[in-house]
Amino acid sequence: GAVVSQHPSRVICKSGTSVKIECRSLDFQATTMFWYRQFPKKSLMLMATSNEGSKATYEQGVEKDKFLINHASLTLSTLTVTSAHPEDSSFYICSARVAGAAETQYFGPGTRLLVL
Amino acid sequence: DQQVKQNSPSLSVQEGRISILNCDYTNSMFDYFLWYKKYPAEGPTFLISISSIKDKNEDGRFTVFLNKSAKHLSLHIVPSQPGDSAVYFCAASAGGFQKLVFGTGTRLLVSP
Numbered sequence: 001g002a003v004v005s006q007h008p009s010r011v012i013c014k015s016g017t018s019v020k021i022e023c024r025s026l027d028f029q030a031t032t033m034f035w036y037r038q039f040p041k042k043s044l045m046l047m048a049t050s051n052e053g054s055k056a057t058y059e060q061g062v063e064k065d066k067f068l069i070n071h072a073s074l075t076l077s078t079l080t081v082t083s084a085h086p087e088d089s090s091f092y093i094c095s096a097r098v099a100g101a102a103e104t105q106y107f108g109p110g111t112r113l114l115v116l
Numbered sequence: 117d118q119q120v121k122q123n124s125p126s127l128s129v130q131e132g133r134i135s136i137l138n139c140d141y142t143n144s145m146f147d148y149f150l151w152y153k154k155y156p157a158e159g160p161t162f163l164i165s166i167s168s169i170k171d172k173n174e175d176g177r178f179t180v181f182l183n184k185s186a187k188h189l190s191l192h193i194v195p196s197q198p199g200d201s202a203v204y205f206c207a208a209s210a211g212g213f214q215k216l217v218f219g220t221g222t223r224l225l226v227s228p
Contacts (some may be wrong), residue, residue: 094159
């Protein structure tokens with residue numbers, strides 16, 4: 001149980017385009033999902049907390065107009081990287097917390113984004 | 117300000133021996149701690165957690181110890197297996213349903 005999927009697993013795009021990454025909880029409902037970014041050989045950096053039916057809460061230093069987050073249902077959150085630049089190239093990982101349960105987060109497999 | 121620290125970037129252990137991964141934290145408000153295992157280009161996999169009301173939690177080969185006075189926790193893996201080779205992250209949260217703060221990770225290598 002507690003399986004989280006992400007799509008796509010890898011994406012290459014040109015500078016200036018937008019990329020959408022989907023995060024789905026497959027066998028549970030998640031009122032809260034989280035989006036992380038990991039740089040090579042670094043820890044996971046929380047970008048934002050996504051709550052179903054409300055606006056996302058962004059961490060300090062994360063541009064909300066650049067990283068658009070939508071949590072339209074209890075099983076789906078999306079991250080859209082708008083007007084992508086090469087410095088946005090990174091490994092993006094989402095996680096989900098089981099509704100009403102403790103603080104354990106279950107992570108998706110991640111999405112590798114390369115902006116040319 | 118790194119609130120969760122894993123001071124050992126790497127650890128090498130022989131198969132069958134015990135692996136001990138350490139984690140220190142500074143925020144006394146943290147009350148829930150987790151360990152995740154991560155392979156390259158994959159998302160972290162949840163291993164084990166512990167609440168601050170406990171000082172030990174065991175699940176199979178994995179045991180987590182919490183020393184609140186020292187603000188220190190450790191993950192013991194025994195016996196270690198080559199398949200345990202990965203990067204291990206500890207994480208902490210405060211006050212329930214809050215975001216996780218991750219350490220920088222320790223790369224474990226278990227050799228046959």
